[in-house]
Amino acid sequence: MGPMDLRQGIGLRRLGTTTDEFQQDLLSSLYYRRGTTVESASAHDAYDALALTVRDRLADRRARTAAAHYASNPRWVYYLSAEYLLGAQLEQNLLYSGTGEVAAQAVKALGRSLQEIEDLDVEPGLGNGGLGRLAACLVDSMATRDIPAVGYGIRYDFGIFKQSLENGGQAERPDDWAFQGNPWEFPAPDDRQTVGFYGHTEPIAGSQTRKRWVPGEIVLGEPSHMLVPGYGTETVNIVRLWRARGSEASFDLSRFSAGQYAEAVQEAVRAENISKVLYPDDSTELGRELRLKQQYFLCSCSLRDIIRRFRLRNSDWADFAAKTIIQLNDTHPTIAIPELMRLLVDEYELDWDQAWSITRRTFAYTCHTLLPEALETWPVHLFERLLPRHLEIIYLINLLFLREVEARFPGDNDRLRRMSIIGEGDERRVRMAHLAVVGTEAVNGVAELHSKLLRETVLQDFADLWPAKFQNVTNGVSPRRFVKLANPRLADLITEGLGDDGWLNDLERLAELESLADDAAFMERWRAVKRANKVDLAAGDPDSLTDVMIKRFHEYKRQQLKLLHVITMYQRIRQNPAGDWVPRTVLFAGKAAPAYHAAKNIIRLINAVGATIAADPVVSPYLKVVFAENYNVTLAERIIPAADLSEQISLAGKEASGTGNMKLALNGALTVGTLDGANIEIRARVGEENFFLFGLDAYQAAEVQIRGYNPREHYEWDTELKAALDAITAGRFDGAGRELVDSLLGWDEYLTLADYRSYLDAQEEVERAWRDPARWTRMSILNTAHSGFFSSDRTIADYAARIWRVAPVTVPKEDQ
Ligand code: GL7
Structure with a gap:
């Protein structure tokens, strides 16, 4: 029996592909797996029934996959x-199982819309x-x-x-x-x-x-x-x-019988705590x-x-x-x-x-x-207690390894000390x-x-x-999730421009868009897609420049640099209300680690600055600051399609790669960024003229630090920078941000002040481009056209060929 005969082999009925057949299966999921009826089904019953019906289609393919893999006994990754x-899983699995359209029809039998059901899908965070x-x-x-x-x-x-935001600061609730x-x-x-x-x-x-x-x-x-x-x-x-x-033995029945309820389950609770919470x-x-x-x-x-x-x-x-x-x-x-x-x-x-x-x-x-x-080390004494056998093994691995080093570099004790798996500081640690x-x-x-x-x-x-x-x-990103699912309007336009949707599995084909980058009708539609996405997002005026910084909050990523730009814009507009200002909506989203106070203070300052601007009738027509709560994959899928400008402004040498930078470029946002992580490769591909570069490079940054960096010098000579920092110190934003100013003027670990002027210059270049819609649209199309390299399909092809040395195994289609 071949793998394709699996189901027929045991006389199982084939899952239908028509709306009627899908609807039958949906109703049967509702009756037999949820145990309810159409009349009494809750919205969540409908969600579950649909999920199970879609899952069945995939389970079918899963069975064939397992059989094909088993038969070929490959090198497994x-x-x-x-x-x-x-x-979120529902929309993805509808797409990947090709059941989106029949499902949309079939759910009508439950008296609900597909959208309503999709809204109940919770992403596993x-x-x-x-x-x-x-x-x-x-x-x-x-x-x-x-x-x-x-x-x-x-x-x-x-x-x-x-x-969530409480009084302008981050509050955390369990998920x-x-x-x-x-x-x-x-x-x-x-x-x-x-x-x-x-x-x-x-x-x-x-x-x-x-x-x-x-x-x-x-x-x-x-x-x-x-x-x-x-x-x-x-x-x-x-x-x-x-x-x-906990194992069966972890429940103490005798204690429970004696009324010691907490003690009775104590061991089981301790065991279960291991998978209780993501750090x-x-x-x-x-x-x-x-x-x-x-x-x-x-x-x-x-x-x-x-x-x-x-x-x-x-x-x-x-x-x-x-x-x-x-x-x-x-x-x-x-x-x-x-x-x-x-x-x-x-x-x-x-x-x-x-x-x-x-x-x-x-x-x-x-x-x-x-x-x-971020390079993990663990105290030796912790290992000794928790994993005593592993520590012994690590010691032996280290001994043999250091012999190898000694043989190659005889007498180089410094090298042995540097390379050892055990770090010998005040406290011995496993590296x-x-x-x-x-x-x-x-x-x-x-x-x-x-x-x-x-x-x-x-x-x-x-x-x-x-x-x-x-x-x-x-790194790379999935074009299915981050273009097709997140940005269906753009996906449709690309498919039309390219003649078919083969680009979803072969993203370098986006390069074919280059020939449309000067086509007036295509450009007009490209702009219309972006505008419609902005209307959907409803963060601000859809005709304003939508400037987004969406990522975890960390000082190295420099949300504070973006904020200094916003404060400077605010001050410029106040000083010259009649100026020809480019209206902007600046959108931040991201979480800060609950114990990372400096990052949480930056969130607080963003919201204080946003409130001050919103209350200012002179500035608010031109500038709006939005903080979108609870950034997650689902929210990213809404923001990315609506972005005009992508902020990738980490200190060079700190961001390993970034992947948001790829998602945004792929969706036609232009990047303002440093020579850091994958920004460099994005710029090389989309072209220097289609990327707003600023700041020190990684080697210059290291040199500045070695020479002895004094952030105050920048504060003293740059009057706009001084004015922005002074406004924070003076309490202009509800008193928020004073610790930030102290750290920036005191040591400024991530060279924010050193890059400030160069960043503002780049932002002026951004505005020059924005004022010329044809130029901007062309740049935007070219960003998408040349981002094909950043598909995670290419990343996997690289791993497969150079690191894993594995070949694909084709899973046969079902017999017709
Ligand atoms: C990260 C890097 O910071 C980020 O630049 C990279 O894109 C990502 C995936 O390779 O990995 N490293 C890390 O510890 N986190 C990241 O996001 C949390």
Whole structure:
């Protein structure tokens, strides 16, 4: 029986494609799976019934995918990530299953509109920012490119916090995203795993390297999976998410019977806390034991699952690396390296050298940062207590590694100290990035500059030792989610311009738009699309320049620089109300880590400045500041299509890549940006003349810091800058922002004042271009036309060819 005969083989009926058939299935989902009737169905019943009906179509493809993959026994890609920002599922799955139109008709039988039902779709916010959304774009593209792959992650009960504004500042509420259930998820309790923590190790007689670990706590990991369909292909992969549970023994019946209710469940609660909440920090380390527990929990469950899957089809460990490539998404899952060693050596009794050879060929590591505070390290004493066996393994890995370094660079003790996996400071710490480099076959950065700076700075010693290990794979974004779903008007116009919609799977085809960049009728329609998107967004006057800065709040990203520009604009307009001002709507959105006070103060100041401007009849016709609450994937999909100007203004050398920059350029926003992260590659592709560049480059910035930077010099000579900062100090914006001014004048870690004048000059260039609508429209079309490189399909093709060395496996269509 071939894979395409799966359903017929067991006499299962085929799922229909007509509206009538879809409607039948929808009603049957409502009756038999929700257990309700059309008359008494709530809106949420309708949502669930529709989700299940769509899911069935994908489950069908999933079954064929699994069979095809099983039959071909390929090298499998396992993507390990602590975060996934998958975005809303219903609209995506309607599109990817080609059922959007029949569904829109069929739901009428429930007396509801598709839009109304879609509005009930809650996005699983299982990530913080760019890194988590990248994971989602990459799994989308792995499926689209027919790569056999599984994404592993944690099924947090609470995702990234919900943000609202209270008195102009950020307030946080928990995100109980699955409160109403999650119809997209299949539980797989049979595949549950057991994970140990704490305890001690014991020698094993007759073995030097093997040990027995006797854990002090046992936790169960229960998996469920969500379907990840490819677009324009049959493949449906999965993301498998682990949830922690106490074992049966963790419930203390005798205590419960004695009325000690809290004590009775205490152990189970402790176990379940492991997957309770996503850490809401963005690139700074919290240093909490629970976070390391989460990381180990994810890795241990996933590795055992990977080994289980390997052994379904293979029997010889010598084949493991040839059949398995595990991509580590940043250092968060690095503990998988010593965990695989432990499993191979202690449990499967391989000798150390063979296990190490397998391990090194099985893993690859993507680094997503240059910020030293984001490179994770853990105190040795924490490891010793929580993961005693892993610490022993890490020590042995380190010993053998340092011997290798010593052999290459004899007598260079300084180098040994710098490269050691154990950092010897006031407190000895395990350096996870070093472990990740030592235990993998390939290491990559996420944009050209980032990969270069990794080799030249933070990982320089490792690049000296193993130059061939270091690669670049520039990030990308899913054109399905960020053009077709987010911006259907633009997608339709592009399809019309290009003659077909093949560009959705072959984004470089957007280059064909170049020939339309001067076509007056096409330009007119291009403008109309943007305007209609602005009307939908309703953030401000649709004819004003919509200037957006949407991303996590962090001082290195420099929202404060944008704000100084806004304050200067405000002061200029006040001084000359009759001037010929370009009306602007400046839209900020993004979350700040709850404990990151400087970032939260910037949010407060934005809202205070916005309120002051709104109350000023002289300035408000020209300038409006909007803060959109609770930035998430869904909101990004509304803002990006409406943006005219994309703010990518981080200090050069700090933003590893950025991916919002790609989404905005792809949707025809022009970028004002520094030579940082992927901005450089965007500018190279869309053309210098279609990009507003400003600021120091990464090398100049480093030089300024080395020479001794004095932000006050800029304050003293630049009268507009001085006036803006003085207005804050004088309390002009409700007294907000004084700490910001102190830090900017005191040390200004991210050279905001140094780049201020250059930034304002670039903004004048922006306005010159804006005043010439034909020029702006042409620039906008060319941005879209030359952003095809930034498809995550291309990113995946790069990983597949250069890092994973895997080939696609085609899933056959169903027999007709
Ligand atoms: C990040 C980088 O900051 C960001 O520049 C990059 O685009 C993203 C994906 O590679 O990864 N690193 C990181 O720790 N977070 C990011 O968004 C949170």
